[in-house]
Amino acid sequence: PxxxxxxxxxxxxxxxxxxxxxxxxxxxxxxxxxxxxxxxxxxxxxxxxxxxxxxxxxxxxxxxxxxxxxxxxxxxxxxxxxxxxxxxxxxxxxxxxxxxxxxxxxxxxxxxxxxxxxxxxxxxxxxxxxxxxxxxxxxxxxxxxxxxxxxxxxxxxxxxxxxxxxxxxxxxxxxxxxxxxxxxRAMGYGSPRISLRLVWRALEGTRGTDFAQPLEELYSYMLDQLSESKEKEWSFEIADVDSKIFQKWVTAFESLAVRYAQVTQERTFFSEDEGDLWTDVARTIFRFSAIFSQAKDETLVLYTKGYLDRKLKSSDQLALFSRWKPKDEHTSLALLNRDPxxxxxxxxxxxxxxxxxxxxxxxxxxxxxxxxxxxxxxxxxxTPSYFPQEHRASFVIPSISTAYRDRERDREKTAMIIGDIISSTPGNIAVFFPSFAYLEQVVPLIDCTREKVLQQKRGLSERDRHELLETMKKGEGHTLFGVMGGIFSEGVDLPDKALCCAVMVGPCLPQANYARRKIQEWNEKKYQKGFAYAWLVPGLARVSQAAGRVIRTPTDKGTIILLGKRFASKNMKEFLPKELILQTTYNIKPELQSFWKTHSGN
Ligand code: SF4
CATH class of the missing domain: 3.40.50.300 (P-loop containing nucleotide triphosphate hydrolases)
Structure with missing residues (x-):
């Protein structure tokens, strides 16, 4: 209705x-x-x-x-x-x-x-x-x-x-x-970025023609802004932005577009590998301009990423640019729309x-x-969960820290706890990390008694992903190491014996960077919930999704384990699903043995 x-x-x-x-x-x-x-x-x-x-x-x-x-x-x-x-x-x-x-x-x-x-x-x-x-x-x-x-x-x-x-x-x-x-995702739609390398290459390719004119202005604007930046401040906000300048470049690109299309029928300005860089720049500038005209000014931040050494001679600067990869975005101008x-x-x-x-x-x-x-x-x-609460046990193990600065120190202990969980779980288990780097840091140290180990690799193909899921679905006691927010922790169905336990290593907070801090600032100002909205909600949504892979049908049984002391803090619990009734433990082995003694074979 x-x-x-x-x-x-x-x-x-x-x-x-x-x-x-x-x-x-x-x-x-x-x-x-x-x-x-x-x-x-x-x-x-x-x-x-x-x-x-x-x-x-x-x-x-x-x-x-x-x-x-x-x-x-x-x-x-x-x-x-x-x-x-x-x-x-x-x-x-x-x-x-x-x-x-x-x-x-x-x-x-x-x-x-x-x-x-x-x-x-x-x-x-x-x-x-x-x-x-x-x-x-x-x-x-x-x-x-x-x-x-x-x-x-x-x-x-x-x-x-x-x-x-x-x-x-x-x-x-x-x-x-x-x-x-x-x-x-929506914040991403409103947050384009353009690299200095791209503008420089587009300018080099068209230099000496009319098509270079808007590029020259844009390039010099970016150089000015990036030279203002200091090495220690990798990013900084451009104050008093005159958004009309982007509209002016759009008009310039538009007035040249038809002629550019005609000329490029006869000749090319760029190598085949590079593609059409002039059009790439024009499209991105259109995007900046469109967002400036649609979004409210106070939600936007125009900022630099990277810096240029003012003292660098222009010949050295050019040598530096030419070493950058074509898609290098380290030195760029970016727009951030903080309000989806x-x-x-x-x-x-x-x-x-x-x-x-x-x-x-x-x-x-x-x-x-x-x-x-x-x-x-x-x-x-x-709608509440219709699955029997007693089919699931959820634990927090606060004995290690998953904070970035403590990972190296605690990685052996982290590996040991994961090893204990694996050896006390009689079925398929998935261990999800917040990043591939963290996964690669810990997994080699895990004393995994099982032979059947699967690991999510960066950039896995559709076919490999499918095969891996099919292997899990056989329910033969595999261990999967993957990342949260990835293709195995969301939107996949692993019912019955396909998954008996999910371990989430740390709360998967978004990467700490300038843009995230600006998002926090905005949410603090608008809702007085800066930290929660910028970090906790997106991070814990990934944890909840990964945890949700375990119980998929009324007959599924399994355990959900949150590893790391940050999960024990009060403000985290507030953002975790209510149906997770968390028990805190420093010794997971007997807890799991007792759970599976009651539930195995039922
Ligand atoms: S997406 Fe379609 S048009 Fe584009 S390159 Fe592939 S086959 Fe060609």
Whole structure:
């Protein structure tokens, strides 16, 4: 009924409670009745897969669904590199002609699947057969679908928002899955950065032509600002920003754009490896300017990152630049938008209705503030955990410190405790660290009696991730070492014996840097909750998500262990899920042995 009232429903429900199926069913029922469309927005591919499975199950039950799932370009690109220009990529060349000739948009639905769901593997198959870009095809097919599954970006990032949504937002019912990720993402949308290296290379490439003019001004502005910075102050805020200067550069780029496109038909300014740096700079400056015009000034911080030595001769400076990697962003100009409500609020206002759901929407007050949806359009629903409390035991072990400065000192003890947990748990176990660096520091020291050890590696491929999950699902007593906020700690289903214990090593607070301190400052000023909103809520949301992997069905049994003394502090407990009834222990072995004595084989 809330959806009929065009409301935005904040749904806080524990992991494994069937949110995906329930929300999709409710939204679809309503969508068919009122001629609306459903967008299921996710933060990662694993959630997209779950939504696809759910839609498939609904279709098998006879619900007539036309659904499309959109994957990121990088994940389904058929070319050897993602460069979507007709003269570079053969799948982009003649795209519309091929589409028309083959009647692709009509024939895709019936030709490949009578049920009418088009998932990425099917779209790739069609694209391969017809030699067209699968990503462009998925977007075109999405414009015909009742249900679209895709990343948050397609709805909320102003630079990639789908035109079919922005043209008629009132026609869309939106489900935001794992919504706890959206505020941080939205801050990212409003926080572009441009490196001095990029501007310098773009300028070098076009020097002596009219196209260099806006670059020269931008470059000299950046040099001035960066030379103000001091080595000890790696970043500093630029005071009294005149945002009109960005608009002026936008106008200059716009006035040159058509001629630039014509000239680059005949000649290139940059090497093939570098790509089109002039356009890269222009796009980024457009983004700065757009954010200055949309966001409230007090939410924005324009700041420098890195510094330049004023005493350096210009020839030395150039030598220094040329050693930097093309994407080097250490010395750059950055904009930070500290208030996601300014980005999200106006977008939600235009949707017909939405379900904003997660197992980690507490404290609700934080999410209320971050989403910027007024009270009169908002409904809050909390569902309790239906799983028997006695199936789960949760512990805090405060005997070590996971603070950055203490990690080296405590790493052997940390490894020893993890070893004890592993040897006292009769089943699959996952140990999650706040970072790969910390994981690599501790894991080699763990005296792991088990042979079956799996480790999450940086940049793991989809295939490797899938294989690793399938191995865990066999429930043969594996130990997985991974990171919080990563692909194994959120949005994956590890029911029954696939996971019996999750250990979270430290509270996974965001990285300490200038931007984070500025976010803290803003939240302190606006809500008097600087530390909580900037650090604790995002950090503990990752912990709660990882903890939520253990109990996925009413018959699952398992233990959740928070390792580190910071978990014992009162202000941390306030932000952890209420269903975690934490017991403090300095000796975990007997606790686990006693739990599993009662629960093994039941
Ligand atoms: S047009 Fe498509 S296939 Fe070609 S590079 Fe871009 S994403 Fe890849």
């Amino acid at each position: 809330h959806l009929e009232d065009k409301k935005h429903v904040f749904l806080s429900a524990p992991t494994g409670s069937g949110k995906t199926a329930a929300s999709l069913y409710a939204a679809l029922k309503h969508a068919y009745e009122y001629n609306l469309r459903v967008f299921f927005a996710t933060a990662r591919t694993t959630q997209q897969l779950m939504a696809e499975e759910t839609v498939e199950r609904m279709a098998q039950k006879g619900i007539p669904i036309r659904a499309v799932s959109i994957r990121a370009k990088e994940k389904i690109c058929l070319h050897h590199e993602v460069r979507c220009l007709p003269d570079v990529c053969p799948y982009a060349a003649g795209y519309f002609d091929k589409l028309q000739r083959n009647n692709t948009l009509q024939s895709s639905w019936s030709m490949h699947d009578s049920r009418g769901d088009l998932w990425p593997d099917k779209i790739i198959r069609i694209a391969e057969e017809q030699y067209i870009c699968p990503h462009a095809l998925s977007l075109d097919l999405a414009s015909m679908a009742d249900v679209v599954i895709g990343d948050f970006n397609y709805l909320f990032d102003p630079s990639v928002r789908l035109s079919m949504v922005s043209a008629e937002p009132q026609k869309w019912m939106v489900i935001v899955d794992e919504a706890h990720n959206l505020p941080e 409500s300014g980005i999200l609020g106006p977008v939600f206002k235009d949707f017909h209705s939405s379900i904003i759901m997660s197992a980690t929407l507490e404290p609700m007050e934080y999410y209320r503030n971050m989403f910027g949806i007024p009270q009169m359009h908002r409904i809050e629903v909390r």
